[in-house]
Amino acid sequence: MSRILHPFPGGLRLDTYKELSDREVSEQQSLPERVILPLQQHIGIPAEPVVKTGDKVLKGQIIARASGYVCVPIHASTSGKVIDIGNYPVPHPSELKAPCIVIEADGEDQWFDIQPTNDYISVDPKQLQAVIRECGIIGLGGAGFPAHVKLQEGVENAVDTLIINGVECEPYITCDDRLIQEKAHYIVAGTRMIQHAVQAKQCVIAVEDDMPAAFQALEKWIDEDIELVKVPTCYPAGGEKQLIQVITGKEVPSGGLPIHVGIVMHNVATAAAVYRAVTRGEPIVSRYVTITGIVERPRNLQVLLGTSVKDCVANCGFEDYQNCDIILGGPMMGMQVTNPDIPIIKTTNCILIKKHQPRPPEMPCIRCGECVRVCPVKLLPQQLYWHAKTDDFDAAQSFHLFDCIECGLCSYVCPSNIPLVQYYRYAKSKIADEERRHRGADFSRARFLAKNERMRQQIREETTVEISLTEEATENEESLEDKKAYIEAAVERTKQKREQADTDE
Amino acid sequence: MLKLSRKPVALFLNDGSVIVTALLFAFTISPFAPWWVILIGIFFAVVIAKHLYGGLGFNPFNPAMAGFVFVLLCFPSQMNVWPAAPGISEIKPDISTYIAMIFQTGSLEKNTIDAISGASPLNDMKSQLSLMAMVSEIDESPIYGNFAGKGWEVINIALLAGGIFMLLAGIIRWHIPVAVLTGLFMTSLFFYAIDAETYASPVFHLCAGGTMLAAFFIATDPVTAPATPRGRLVYGFMIGMTAYIIRNWGGYPDGFAFAVLIANSAAPIISYYTVPKVVGENVS
Numbered sequence: 009m010s011r012i013l014h015p016f017p018g019g020l021r022l023d024t025y026k027e028l029s030d031r032e033v034s035e036q037q038s039l040p041e042r043v044i045l046p047l048q049q050h051i052g053i054p055a056e057p058v059v060k061t062g063d064k065v066l067k068g069q070i071i072a073r074a075s076g077y078v079c080v081p082i083h084a085s086t087s088g089k090v091i092d093i094g095n096y097p098v099p100h101p102s103e104l105k106a107p108c109i110v111i112e113a114d115g116e117d118q119w120f121d122i123q124p125t126n127d128y129i130s131v132d133p134k135q136l137q138a139v140i141r142e143c144g145i146i147g148l149g150g151a152g153f154p155a156h157v158k159l160q161e162g163v164e165n166a167v168d169t170l171i172i173n174g175v176e177c178e179p180y181i182t183c184d185d186r187l188i189q190e191k192a193h194y195i196v197a198g199t200r201m202i203q204h205a206v207q208a209k210q211c212v213i214a215v216e217d218d219m220p221a222a223f224q225a226l227e228k229w230i231d232e233d234i235e236l237v238k239v240p241t242c243y244p245a246g247g248e249k250q251l252i253q254v255i256t257g258k259e260v261p262s263g264g265l266p267i268h269v270g271i272v273m274h275n276v277a278t279a280a281a282v283y284r285a286v287t288r289g290e291p292i293v294s295r296y297v298t299i300t301g302i303v304e305r306p307r308n309l310q311v312l313l314g315t316s317v318k319d320c321v322a323n324c325g326f327e328d329y330q331n332c333d334i335i336l337g338g339p340m341m342g343m344q345v346t347n348p349d350i351p352i353i354k355t356t357n358c359i360l361i362k363k364h365q366p367r368p369p370e371m372p373c374i375r376c377g378e379c380v381r382v383c384p385v386k387l388l389p390q391q392l393y394w395h396a397k398t399d400d401f402d403a404a405q406s407f408h409l410f411d412c413i414e415c416g417l418c419s420y421v422c423p424s425n426i427p428l429v430q431y432y433r434y435a436k437s438k439i440a441d442e443e444r445r446h447r448g449a450d451f452s453r454a455r456f457l458a459k460n461e462r463m464r465q466q467i468r469e470e471t472t473v474e475i476s477l478t479e480e481a482t483e484n485e486e487s488l489e490d491k492k493a494y495i496e497a498a499v500e501r502t503k504q505k506r507e508q509a510d511t512d513e
Numbered sequence: 514m515l516k517l518s519r520k521p522v523a524l525f526l527n528d529g530s531v532i533v534t535a536l537l538f539a540f541t542i543s544p545f546a547p548w549w550v551i552l553i554g555i556f557f558a559v560v561i562a563k564h565l566y567g568g569l570g571f572n573p574f575n576p577a578m579a580g581f582v583f584v585l586l587c588f589p590s591q592m593n594v595w596p597a598a599p600g601i602s603e604i605k606p607d608i609s610t611y612i613a614m615i616f617q618t619g620s621l622e623k624n625t626i627d628a629i630s631g632a633s634p635l636n637d638m639k640s641q642l643s644l645m646a647m648v649s650e651i652d653e654s655p656i657y658g659n660f661a662g663k664g665w666e667v668i669n670i671a672l673l674a675g676g677i678f679m680l681l682a683g684i685i686r687w688h689i690p691v692a693v694l695t696g697l698f699m700t701s702l703f704f705y706a707i708d709a710e711t712y713a714s715p716v717f718h719l720c721a722g723g724t725m726l727a728a729f730f731i732a733t734d735p736v737t738a739p740a741t742p743r744g745r746l747v748y749g750f751m752i753g754m755t756a757y758i759i760r761n762w763g764g765y766p767d768g769f770a771f772a773v774l775i776a777n778s779a780a781p782i783i784s785y786y787t788v789p790k791v792v793g794e795n796v797s
Binding site: 381 | 521524528568569570571686735736738740741742745788789790791792793794795
């Protein structure tokens with residue numbers, strides 16, 4: 009069936025530079041000497057280690073367990089010995105260190121005893137979710153949201169359409185394209201498994217129209233149950249909300265999730281990972297990474313998680329980092345780091361090496377409106393900028409700051425070279441921080457009021473006990489009337505005595 | 514001024530915005546205006562209307578128009594001396610005449626000045642209409658060419674070509690020019706349809722005076738225009754309509770400068786009421 013595609017607002021056709029890295033077949037990156045595995049490679053809370061220094065582990069063995077709902081376990085990506093659990097540099101623009109488990113490889117690369125889930129169609133969808141979670145699967149498109157959460161929401165609400173996102177819209181990156189061309193059957197099979205897990209009525213796999221080889225590769229494996237769609241090349245067509253708009257014409261509610269319009273979306277790599285998890289019990293231990301830019305041999309590598317960026321880039325013929333920028337991700341949404349000794353994690357899709365270009369100076373905003381023109385969410389980046397600059401966070405939120413997908417198009421077109429996305433991230437983090445403090449304050453207040461109530465209750469109880477004790481005592485000895493009579497008699501006697509004393513004087 | 518406001522001087526001098534202001538100002542004033550009128554106008558435009566508000570990007574009013582209006586109001590007689598249309602008088606002014614007029618060297622006789630200056634077509638149209646002449650009669654005067662004033666219509670068509678070039682090159686966007694011309698055209702068409710003899714034709718209005726200059730070069734100043742696309746359409750339409758109203762019933766022959774300034778002051782509220790619906794805002 010042919011599906012009518014819809015446009016999404018804004019967007020821009022960018023130069024893609026994909027030919028650089030898409031010419032060769034991907035290569036397996038050689039086994040590193042050691043792997044550094046951060047405990048947090050996903051959105052949510054960090055995992056908790058279940059091994060100690062000195063433990064021997066096998067490939068695919070759980071080394072850190074999920075410590076909450078929005079969390080997935082971490083697995084060893086090769087066999088060896090745990091030599092340290094501590095803070096190491098991780099892929100983050102702040103260049104701060106974070107808790108990691110370091111494994112020294114023993115060279116054997118021996119697998120753990122992994123168990124497949126046989127005949128998944130007969131399996132309860134909830135069980136599939138558990139398998140997917142236990143294999144540490146997260147959104148491999150770059151965001152890193154734990155996959156089982158999306159699957160859970162999918163089962164509890166009615167899912168109309170499952171969309172598998174192969175629309176690699178960011179320039180330079182070709183890892184998904186390569187994965188589709190080389191492992192199309194994994195993706196199609198994985199799609200069917202996810203469809204069973206969320207009980208979706210329709211299934212769509214989408215690729216960009218500048219990925220003809222990937223399209224053909226998928227065509228061979230799909231059947232009547234899955235629809236293959238080619239989407240016009242336009243950045244950011246691969247964004248979750250944008251792709252939903254293109255394929256279904258529906259808009260995800262502002263501040264809401266795709267499930268609210270009955271759609272679940274997963275990346276092609278996530279689908280392939282689900283296939284591996286269900287048919288072999290294999291957790292995520294490696295991924296496709298594009299190494300491109302000014303390296304000698306730009307191409308895609310299949311890299312074990314925890315391998316250092318430096319090793320991968322050296323494999324592509326680049327070692328001198330003088331005057332070069334290292335970007336993890338693409339040129340639009342990637343993060344810049346200065347230290348190449350950081351590990352590849354589940355969400356690292358590309359390493360882009362560029363010649364260092366000094367940033368042109370930031371000029372004042374001339375209100376040209378080019379940013380408004382390209383915004384795919386129809387925001388007013390200009391107004392968000394002004395309000396973020398003056399720390400007017402309420403006004404920024406009234407302009408839907410949190411609907412910004414941080415695609416970077418506004419900064420790209422700004423003639424005054426204003427780093428707009430950075431301003432929005434600043435505002436978002438400030439607002440999130442304030443909300444955390446408010447929640448903390450609310451919690452403290454609630455505790456304080458509860459304590460007061462408790463104290464009051466305690467005093468009330470004690471008083472009641474005393475009163476009842478006193479009443480009991482009174483009842484046991486005399487009645488109230490007798491007491492009164494006794495008191496009156498006593499008062500009379502005292503009076504008489506006084507009168508007598510007076511007359512005596 | 515840049516030094517006074519502690520901004521990097523070289524960076525801002527090189528952004529070229531003051532050259533744009535100067536060019537637009539030069540385009541709008543009469544070529545016969547004396548040098549000191551030019552100087553005062555530019556001073557007002559750049560120092561007062563731009564830098565005192567905070568410099569590039571912070572001025573609420575279009576600096577070129579603010580400067581133009583300032584000297585128009587302060588020195589009306591110097592500002593209203595326009596060259597006569599070609600072919601009207603035997604004396605053809607050459608470059609030395611212009612220099613003499615601008616620098617007021619006093620070598621020109623009064624006869625010469627009278628001979629080479631004349632009413633601009635808009636001015637003429639306005640004064641003749643107020644004398645109850647009919648448009649078809651007025652049109653017969655030699656200062657009018659095929660569409661509008663001789664000479665002026667060529668300028669306007671040339672500016673239109675320049676404007677279209679800028680549109681195609683992506684330097685400006687279509688919203689404001691189209692809205693300005695539509696505003697002017699629709700309003701003048703409305704009145705022309707009512708009475709073709711009392712109100713000049715829409716084509717005349719589109720080709721006369723500062724129409725094309727204002728539509729493509731002046732109103733499109735991004736700093737003073739609203740931020741939203743729909744807001745820009747409203748803004749442009751307002752400029753076109755107000756310019757027509759001032760041309761017909763106001764005290765000045767060409768209303769664009771005032772129209773632009775009035776619309777500048779309305780830009781913030783237009784922005785406020787035309788915020789586009791964010792993707793996902795209408796969905797529950």
